[in-house]
Amino acid sequence: MTARVVTRQVLTHLALAVGGVVMLAPFAIMLWTAFVPERLVFGGAGLGDLTLENFRIAVRESDWLRAYRSSVIVAAVTFASQLLTCLPAGYVLARHRFRGRSLALGVMFGCLIVPGMVIAIPSYVMISRVGLLDTIAALVWPGLTSAFGIFLFRQFILTLPQSIFDAARMDRVGEFGMVWRVVLPNVKPAIAAFGIFSVVSSWNDLFWASVVLQSSANATVPFAITQFADQEAGVRYGAQMAAATLAVAPLIVAFLLAQRQFVRGINLNVAD
Amino acid sequence: MTLRIRQPRAGLLLVPAYVLLALTVVAPVLVVIVLSLFDYDPLLGTADFVALDNFGRVLSSDEFGRALVNTAIYLILTVPVTLTASMLVALGIHSLSWGGTLWRNVYFLPVASTLAAMAVAWRWLFYGGSGVVDATVGRVLGVEDWLHSTTLALPAVAVVGTWENVGFAVVMFLAGLSAVPPQLLEAARLDGAGAWSRFWHVTWPALGPAVVFTLIITTRNALKVFDQVRVMTEGGPVNSSTTLSYLLWERGIRFLDVGGGSVITLVLLALILGVTAIQLGTVGLRWERAGTR
Structure with a gap:
């Protein structure tokens, strides 16, 4: 040089x-x-x-263990449900031709471009009518499936060679087995990236939590830190920073442990 | 709807995802249109049809006008700075022979951290008088106490939004840069093209899709800004940092004005879809043409 x-x-x-x-x-x-x-x-x-x-002070004034638990439950249920619903749908949309296929794809793209905020008020009304405000069920509801997940898995499954599907069909693998025994092992990188994207999105979400939560009973981490900061506004900055540290620590540690996967997963961020 | 599929069971695999999409996305979008036409009281469960009254009431209010202007200002304060800064950082990182991954991770750290918590930290940095911002930048610019100023609260929120989004754009641009054909750059260099000339004629056109995509996503993120407004200013002082997305929540959820909040939702939806379409139609198309010149 x-x-x-x-x-x-x-x-x-x-x-x-x-x-x-x-x-x-x-x-x-x-x-x-x-x-x-x-x-x-x-x-x-x-x-x-x-x-x-x-x-x-931060630990005495606010129940962080409960907040971590709520956030973990929400992130886990959300991801599990998205995987269970999106992978089969992505497979069918990638590998089958049927009447209504272009309609199904159109619905998927339509849902993909609608930002999450748009559903807040109508979903709030529906959830309050069934009496589920302030529950874990309300927190996970809008993330039970994901148009983005369907899209991502479909794109990935489109790139798989036809031969693996033909071979499985010769072995009389049914459609259900096709998804979980043939597709799943072949799309692991996509699942890992989508998993990080999904978990980080639900872990960090303050907006939806602010829509459906009313007390600290099921507060997620972002909601708990916001409540804490509201109470302590103007006083005790040391305690606020300790609480903020407790709130960011889990994802920062996870990021430092798996930097490459995180960068790939979070930058999937094409939709909410 | 009947789906004819070669294997009869394959259609069943679509059912869970599409039933949930219908319930969590399609139905709410339709319901929000209906709600905007009613005076709905979520506590009593009563609904009166009021036709377009909600639209007239909300669209003519000072609060809404202010939020619309603030959203535009926030967009102008964040998107160009984010894209320019990220492009410079990405070009810098890309030119390094070692240590690039470390810098990428440094710039990406804010993206991976919980914004609500970091907004609490930023509120402390912006603390009037003795906070870090006032003690450094504030001294130089001769300004202080951003969060309690009607002119500086929105810029403060925009600083946090930019800080949060730079890393995302850097990673997008790095991916774009690694796709620029090195033999083209080498050929240009042998032809005597300078650094700026090589960037402008080779790198920049090849980055087109990455730039358009990042522009669209950062614009969408700016239109959806919520966390730092909620934590740092709650839209204040006197609505000076209230954006449309924050007003949606404040009106529709905090004050339970369901009809009014639904109108704001529809405006925000139209704005996001409209701006995306315009960006695709102008910048996106120009790049497609440029690619074939």
Whole structure:
């Protein structure tokens, strides 16, 4: 490498570092404030002052274990239901010709371009009529299936060679077995990417939770942190940052453990 | 509806997904149109047909006009900055011989984190007077206490939206850049084309689809902005940071004005579909033509 190339590489690293500081500063300041005693959050704290007191307050004032549990249940039920419904539908749309196929594809594309916010008020009315507001059932309802999931699996199944389906048919594998014993093992990368996309979307969702939740009984993580921040507005910034740290920690840890898969999965984000 | 399929059982495999799509997407979209024509009280369960009264009431209100303008400002503050910054970052990362993945992950970290929680952290950064923003950028620009200012609350929310979306666009552009044929760049270089010329005539046209796609998604995200508005400003002070998506929730859910909220929903739906169609029809088509020149 010539000296000019090296210089340019170093300058590029420096420029990216400047932007990187802006990207990471909110995390750094959140963490620092979370570990600093309340009286020193406005400055003057040294390494010797660090304390867990803010986390004690955050845990005492809000039930984080329950929030994690709600979020895990919602994310798990949502993903399981999406997989169970989208994979068979994606398979049929990719591998069968039937009357009504173009209608079915049209409905799928139509649902794909409708943003999730549009269904909020009518779904709120329907859920309140059946008396299910403020429940886990209400939280999972709009995500039970996914037009995007059907689309993604269909695209992936279209690229599989016809021979594996022919071979299975010779072995008298039925349609049901075709989905779960032939398609499933062949679309694992798509399932992994869609799984991360699905779990991250439902884990981070504040909007729908704000529509159907009314108390902290089934609060998900984003809803719990918002409630906590509302109560503590203007006071106890240390405790707020400790709570925010507890709220972001699970996904950040997951991201650091599986960076490549996360980047692929989240960037599927073509629909809500 | 009867589906004729070679294997009779295959049609059954479509049923769960499509029944759920009908109940969770198709029916609500139709119901929201009906609700916009009624004065519906969710507590009493009463509904009176009021024809277009909800539309007249909401569309002429100051609050709605303000939200429409704020949404446009938010769009202008976030989308161009996000795309430009991400393009520069992606070009930088792409040109590195090592360490690119580290930088990609740094810029992607906000995308992977829970926005509601990070908005709480940002509210602290924007704390008036002694917060980090006022102590640094605020000193330079001579402004302070963004979240309690009617002119700066919306820009503050836009800063967070941009911070959150850059990483997504960077990854999209990196994927686009890796698809640019290297032999074309090499040929251009041998022909004596400078760095800018190579970018403009080779890289940029090849990036077309990635740019159009990212433009559409970031625009949609901007039109749907909710979390940071809810956490940082609650639309205030005096509606100065209320966007359409936030107003939808505040009117329709918090104040239980179902008819009014339904009208806002329809406006937002029309806006999102309209803007996407316009972007596809203008930028998208131009690129298709450019690709064949």
